[in-house]
Amino acid sequence: MFADFTDKIKTTEDKQLLMDEINLVLKSLYQNTDMYNNVLQSTIRAWVRAAITQDLEVTPDKEKYFKSLLTELAKLEEFDIVIPMDLSQSGLERIFYWVKDNIGAGIVLDIKIDSKLIGGAIFMYRGKYIDLSMKKKFEELFGSVYSNLQPKTAQSVPASNI
Amino acid sequence: MNKFEDYLNVTKEIGIVEKISPSVIYVRGLPGAKLFELIMFESGENGQVFSLSRDYVEILLLKKAEIKIGTKVARTNETLKIPLGSFMLGKALDALGTVVGLEKGIKFSEYRVLDSAPPGINVRKNIDKPFETGVTIVDLVTPLGRGQRQLVIGDRKTNKTQFLLQNLYTQAASGTICIYAAIAKRKLDTAMIHNFLSNEKIKNNTILVASAPDDVPGLVFLTPYTAITIAEYFRDMGRDVLVVLDDMTAHAKYYREISLLAKRFPGRSSYPGDIFYIHAKIMERGGNFLLFKDLDISTKTKISPDQVKEVSITLLPVAEMVMGDFSGYIQTNLMAMTDGHIYFDREYFNQGRRPAINPFLSVTRVGRQAQTQLLRELSRVLTSFLVSHEKLRQYMHFGAELSEETQRTLSLGDKIQSLFDQPSNVTVPLNLSVILFAALWVGYWKEKGLSDLKNDLKRFSQKYMEGGSFKKGIDDIIEGSSTFEVLLDKLRKSQMDILQTISK
Numbered sequence: 001m002f003a004d005f006t007d008k009i010k011t012t013e014d015k016q017l018l019m020d021e022i023n024l025v026l027k028s029l030y031q032n033t034d035m036y037n038n039v040l041q042s043t044i045r046a047w048v049r050a051a052i053t054q055d056l057e058v059t060p061d062k063e064k065y066f067k068s069l070l071t072e073l074a075k076l077e078e079f080d081i082v083i084p085m086d087l088s089q090s091g092l093e094r095i096f097y098w099v100k101d102n103i104g105a106g107i108v109l110d111i112k113i114d115s116k117l118i119g120g121a122i123f124m125y126r127g128k129y130i131d132l133s134m135k136k137k138f139e140e141l142f143g144s145v146y147s148n149l150q151p152k153t154a155q156s157v158p159a160s161n162i
Numbered sequence: 163m164n165k166f167e168d169y170l171n172v173t174k175e176i177g178i179v180e181k182i183s184p185s186v187i188y189v190r191g192l193p194g195a196k197l198f199e200l201i202m203f204e205s206g207e208n209g210q211v212f213s214l215s216r217d218y219v220e221i222l223l224l225k226k227a228e229i230k231i232g233t234k235v236a237r238t239n240e241t242l243k244i245p246l247g248s249f250m251l252g253k254a255l256d257a258l259g260t261v262v263g264l265e266k267g268i269k270f271s272e273y274r275v276l277d278s279a280p281p282g283i284n285v286r287k288n289i290d291k292p293f294e295t296g297v298t299i300v301d302l303v304t305p306l307g308r309g310q311r312q313l314v315i316g317d318r319k320t321n322k323t324q325f326l327l328q329n330l331y332t333q334a335a336s337g338t339i340c341i342y343a344a345i346a347k348r349k350l351d352t353a354m355i356h357n358f359l360s361n362e363k364i365k366n367n368t369i370l371v372a373s374a375p376d377d378v379p380g381l382v383f384l385t386p387y388t389a390i391t392i393a394e395y396f397r398d399m400g401r402d403v404l405v406v407l408d409d410m411t412a413h414a415k416y417y418r419e420i421s422l423l424a425k426r427f428p429g430r431s432s433y434p435g436d437i438f439y440i441h442a443k444i445m446e447r448g449g450n451f452l453l454f455k456d457l458d459i460s461t462k463t464k465i466s467p468d469q470v471k472e473v474s475i476t477l478l479p480v481a482e483m484v485m486g487d488f489s490g491y492i493q494t495n496l497m498a499m500t501d502g503h504i505y506f507d508r509e510y511f512n513q514g515r516r517p518a519i520n521p522f523l524s525v526t527r528v529g530r531q532a533q534t535q536l537l538r539e540l541s542r543v544l545t546s547f548l549v550s551h552e553k554l555r556q557y558m559h560f561g562a563e564l565s566e567e568t569q570r571t572l573s574l575g576d577k578i579q580s581l582f583d584q585p586s587n588v589t590v591p592l593n594l595s596v597i598l599f600a601a602l603w604v605g606y607w608k609e610k611g612l613s614d615l616k617n618d619l620k621r622f623s624q625k626y627m628e629g630g631s632f633k634k635g636i637d638d639i640i641e642g643s644s645t646f647e648v649l650l651d652k653l654r655k656s657q658m659d660i661l662q663t664i665s666k
Contacts, residue, residue: 012480068338120409127191 004051010096012078012110019073021048026066033096077102080124082116084133087136166202169236169367177219177235179203183423185379188218195219198277200242203227204234210242210380213424220424222380224258244388245270246395251339252354254370257377257384274395276387280446287499287551289450292532293476296589297325299582302544302599303521304504306401307532309450309474312498314479316506316518322480323351324586325506325517326406326613327358329478332589334364339396339403343389344372345663346382346412382393382416390447392554400453402474409480410441414492420561431491441492448477502526516583520547539646544578551575577602577615594626597636597653600646604653606661625663632663 009015021044022111040048057066079099087095096109103125119134170176177191187209195201201209201221207229209221223430224242225231227646247270254262288309306312314322326342334340344352352372359368369392373385386407393403407413414437418579429435429519476486481496486508497503502525511518530538554571558564564572581598582601584590598619601607607615625632639656653660 122178124191127175127177127193129170129174131167155464 012108015108076108077108082111082112082114082122084115169238173237181235185420186424187221190220198241200238200240202236223378226381241275243273243275247271250366250369257373257381257388274391278389285452287450289528289532294330294592297328298590298595301592304524305529307529309479310528311445311500313449313500313503315503317401317483317508320506320511320518322506328589333404334367339401340398341369341389341405343386343407345385346375349374379416379420382558386444395473397473404476407479409482411482411492438495445499448475450474501528542582594641600649604650
């Protein structure tokens, strides 16, 4: 029923913004009728307004509708991604649709920026953690190289090898 | 790469702190977390998985830490273990087994899990060896055996700790490993105990495990487990161990706090329903055991693995009462799961008796089977006399005229009471207690008053403690007496000699 909304939100910021808008509309229901119309017309985004208007033709009970929508939005699981730099809109959409195709619907991306990763990304979902960052790769590489670069002392070289 | 990230990469699981209470942290995530697994927070602090629910992993904090909501958490895939080795002897430890002031480069023999299952019946043996406390009234009236779990119960400030330290001194001086677990004790009291245990004579056989009242509840909760785990290590090394758990009522209170904060359903007096199980599991780890693999530490040679050795962990848990109320929940629980109790009576304490042990309300369920026939008969005679003496004392309140026989009984009872009066810094060897009572019973100081008697008893004890031929003579008399009557007979015959010796 709420596919119009869940399909359009991709990140936790989108989800939070939409939930704020729905909460505003819900509150206005308990004030006078004009307030509800004012909020609907002037405060929320056009696509949200269009989706609400369309759904309310089928479900006349406004309070029940908005509360159900909020419950549905709260159920959306978060897929955490840590990346070294900000994504473009197309990049964001590519990742979102990849996640949706591979894990399923009902997910939003929680994107955090950490330049120390250098490249790659860290993924966290339902308690699972995968670090595919360049930082980790370099640390593993240098960890093995460093021990070879250590200067050899007299004790470490057997006398027979000199 | 820091340790937290190491664990993240190895376990590939992460959790986020969602709710915080003073002792328990609620974490969402960590799908593979196991019960009692060690957890590391992003800031480096550790915790232990306390409980698993559908939505959260409940973690018990082990150190004071400022944990914020949103903090990341990693599993370590390890259970909480403490390092063990002979380096612990003479040292003070916290509940995580960290030694205060430990030098670097110390070798740990092994690591052990804190919460292990008690040994089964196939490795246990009947208690058949006596446990000398060094306190006359206990050794003669409510004797203990090695491997017994004897509750020490009484109101606060009735000298229970002094009694325990007397026990500790007697046992440590004879080679038993003694572990004192100070559970949520004030730092001043712990420092006093630590000073006592630092005595040169007993230092190398004692260990102090301590937690303070302001420590996190998780740490206080683990204190008796640490003490018992250390005891099991030394038991497996072939040594007898004494463990003092002071006190289990405080332990129950801290566990109640943790359980209520973790939203467990409260039972009687708001204690959690599994409090009996928690305490019983600790108590069952004490006892008399058969060690099938033997290691003799003193000679550092391995004895044949076929040899079976008897080793014991004697437990002295302490319970605090309120106004002499025997019917308290934790107190009755502990009385049910132990092999007897020694009751410190507030009335006796107020009358000036030290130790303030009430022999009529104290019980020993397995101590008598460890006694020799001589001691069993002595104990029977003494107990029976004490009962009749107590009845006569109550009869005196009516103000009736007393016969000579009654007066003699009352006088003897007072003299025996002065024998039981023992300063808290003095321990009395068992043989000395036996001979003094037997001498009193036979009538050595029949005509003497109480103050003269006390002087003579003091001289007798000093003469005995000097060692030498007097001590040897007394010990030989006791060794050579199979029954109480034989001992009394020998004492009658050597009365003049003994009295002359002590008056020199």
